[in-house]
Amino acid sequence: MTAFRIAPAVAETFPDTLVAVVTATGLRGREPWPDTVAALDDLEQRLADGAWQPADESDPRIEAWHTAYRSFGTNPRRIRPSVDALGRRLAKKGALPRINPAVDSYNTVSVRHGLPAGAFDLDHVTGDVDIRYADGTEEFTPLGEPETVENPKPGEIIYADAAGVLTRHWNHRDAHRTRVTEDSAHVAFVLETLHAERDGHLLKTAEEELRGLLSPHADETAVHHLGPDRPRLPL
Numbered sequence: 001m002t003a004f005r006i007a008p009a010v011a012e013t014f015p016d017t018l019v020a021v022v023t024a025t026g027l028r029g030r031e032p033w034p035d036t037v038a039a040l041d042d043l044e045q046r047l048a049d050g051a052w053q054p055a056d057e058s059d060p061r062i063e064a065w066h067t068a069y070r071s072f073g074t075n076p077r078r079i080r081p082s083v084d085a086l087g088r089r090l091a092k093k094g095a096l097p098r099i100n101p102a103v104d105s106y107n108t109v110s111v112r113h114g115l116p117a118g119a120f121d122l123d124h125v126t127g128d129v130d131i132r133y134a135d136g137t138e139e140f141t142p143l144g145e146p147e148t149v150e151n152p153k154p155g156e157i158i159y160a161d162a163a164g165v166l167t168r169h170w171n172h173r174d175a176h177r178t179r180v181t182e183d184s185a186h187v188a189f190v191l192e193t194l195h196a197e198r199d200g201h202l203l204k205t206a207e208e209e210l211r212g213l214l215s216p217h218a219d220e221t222a223v224h225h226l227g228p229d230r231p232r233l234p235l
Helices: 008-013 034-049 060-071 082-093 101-113 196-217
Strands: 003-006 018-025 117-121 129-133 157-161 164-168 186-193 220-226 232-234
Touching: 003 018, 003 220, 008 129, 018 196, 034 082, 034 101, 034 196, 060 082, 060 196, 082 101, 082 117, 101 117, 101 186, 101 196, 186 196, 196 220, 220 232
Parallel strands: 003 129
Antiparallel strands: 003 232, 018 186, 018 220, 117 186, 129 157, 157 164
16 A cells, blocks of 8 residues: 655645645546546637636746745746646647646646646555655656656655655656556546645645546546645555
8 A cells, every 4th residue: 555645844844735636546548538638628728719828937826836946946947846837838839738648637637727736657656655855865767768867956855755756846747657658547646735725725626627537537536635734645
């Protein structure tokens, strides 16, 4: 059994953090996902019509992550939080990338609600998953670069398991080892806010929307929450 944990030092520095963990078991990534296709198309059409814009760095949701990144020594305008980078790409190109149905689902929900999102193939996770400060000795192989090995900076916030780093700079980029593909059957999706008191309602809406996209294509889905008040979450 895998558990997600938030380290005491991270919880102390970011006491209003809340992470929604949406789990899907028996996921079927090779069948059509029409609701996800429709959600993507709708979002892009609303952007084209001028009815909606993705949150940018002037938005309090994005600004909070920029402030967090600076606190652990990362320049957020060079290495951007995932939702910031995704929103900027959408605004520039008018479309989100199509990766696979599961990834497209969380990307759509992320940019719609201005909340960082990611996912881990739990069949490739080793031991528990910790949100913690790096000591600099850990190894990270970026998504799409299986021959590359990086070391996070000491003090950088990471997701890590017993075998290495799963996400650098808290939520900037995922690891190649635990990437979600069409064949991933047991997946943990994460949605994050640093201001649960202010944005908790957005997180709840986003987690329900993501679960709604996943449920028709999974044997079972569930939503769990991780934060300073519940620092360990067994899955």
